[in-house]
Amino acid sequence: ARKMILDLDTGIDDTLALAYTLASPEVELIGITATYGNVRLETGMRNDLALLDLFGHPEVPVFPGLDHASAKSDFAVSKVTEFIHGRNGIGEVVIPDSARKAETTPAVDFIIDAVHRYGEDLVYVPTGPLTNIAAAIAKDPTVADEIGHITLMGGALTQPGNVSPCAEANIDQDPEAANALFHTHAPITMIGLDVTHRTLLTHAETAKWRALGTPRGEFLADMTDYYINAYAVNAPQLGGCGLHDPLAAATAIDPTLVSTIDLNLQVDLEGAFRGRTIGDPKRINEPAGTTKVAVDVDRERFLGLLMERLTALASA
Ligand code: BDR
Ligand code: CA
Numbered sequence: 009a010r011k012m013i014l015d016l017d018t019g020i021d022d023t024l025a026l027a028y029t030l031a032s033p034e035v036e037l038i039g040i041t042a043t044y045g046n047v048r049l050e051t052g053m054r055n056d057l058a059l060l061d062l063f064g065h066p067e068v069p070v071f072p073g074l075d076h077a078s079a080k081s082d083f084a085v086s087k088v089t090e091f092i093h094g095r096n097g098i099g100e101v102v103i104p105d106s107a108r109k110a111e112t113t114p115a116v117d118f119i120i121d122a123v124h125r126y127g128e129d130l131v132y133v134p135t136g137p138l139t140n141i142a143a144a145i146a147k148d149p150t151v152a153d154e155i156g157h158i159t160l161m162g163g164a165l166t167q168p169g170n171v172s173p174c175a176e177a178n179i180d181q182d183p184e185a186a187n188a189l190f191h192t193h194a195p196i197t198m199i200g201l202d203v204t205h206r207t208l209l210t211h212a213e214t215a216k217w218r219a220l221g222t223p224r225g226e227f228l229a230d231m232t233d234y235y236i237n238a239y240a241v242n243a244p245q246l247g248g249c250g251l252h253d254p255l256a257a258a259t260a261i262d263p264t265l266v267s268t269i270d271l272n273l274q275v276d277l278e279g280a281f282r283g284r285t286i287g288d289p290k291r292i293n294e295p296a297g298t299t300k301v302a303v304d305v306d307r308e309r310f311l312g313l314l315m316e317r318l319t320a321l322a323s324a
Pocket of ligand 2: 016017019021022046135136
């Protein structure tokens with residue numbers, strides 16, 4: 009199985025991405041690197057460890073990442089984010105703390121070591137701000153050339169943003185990190201709002217998990233219902249909750265779920281456009297580099313896979 013690292017700001021849809029990955033025989037999750045965003049770093053790590061126990065995978069290590077953006081000195085969770093993910097990040101659903109602790113090795117060093125060990129065989133899936141991977145590449149630039157693939161959730165090319173008219177949340181948290189990453193030659197697939205706002209879940213699906221009558225099924229249903237209810241208030245036009253992070257995980261495992269265009273991307277860093285992902289005008293005449301931007305998705309197939317895999321995990 010291909011090796012995978014999830015970089016999570018755990019988060020409801022991050023939790024769904026974790027569940028999807030654990031239910032996928034094609035990949036081996038060799039570690040979670042924790043980041044901030046939907047929750048503070050400490051809360052995210054607490055959730056990661058508790059969720060790995062709940063999902064029956066206490067062997068997976070969790071590594072502490074950086075706890076704020078490269079260009080800032082601290083981080084606080086926004087009120088809007090608390091409304092969408094709950095103050096505990098998992099929709100106010102209570103699950104027991106793990107008896108395990110996070111590793112002491114920093115996430116950045118774990119990423120660098122894993123890239124040198126597994127190279128082409130390693131896929132890295134960030135579903136929060138890109139602070140950790142940008143720091144790893146800054147510390148060891150060979151990471152960008154040796155890593156197998158980076159399939160990230162973030163950005164928006166053909167759609168408006170979700171935190172400002174042009175910025176998506178994960179890019180908005182650390183635009184400098186994202187911009188630095190898009191200027192490397194790392195092989196990247198960007199799973200942005202262009203595709204994640206087309207893959208939605210509703211109460212009809214969560215009811216199926218609840219009907220399983222298992223602790224995992226009930227947890228997934230209660231947590232995801234919180235997220236669906238928040239979307240009904242904040243983005244009623246969508247008709248469900250965006251499956252952002254699980255789509256990134258699923259695409260990392262099966263790239264044929266999306267169609268992409270090759271683009272030299274940049275992130276705008278100034279003024280009202282700060283956080284926008286857009287083609288780099290300075291590189292418009294250069295051959296397209298190694299970033300692929302997903303612009304279409306086989307939503308039926310993805311939703312089928314998501315329901316099949318999460319239902320299997322929740323049935324046990
Ligand atoms: C992204 O922002 C976070 O709230 C979600 O977990 C997802 O990664 C969507 O813009
Ligand atoms: Ca996320």
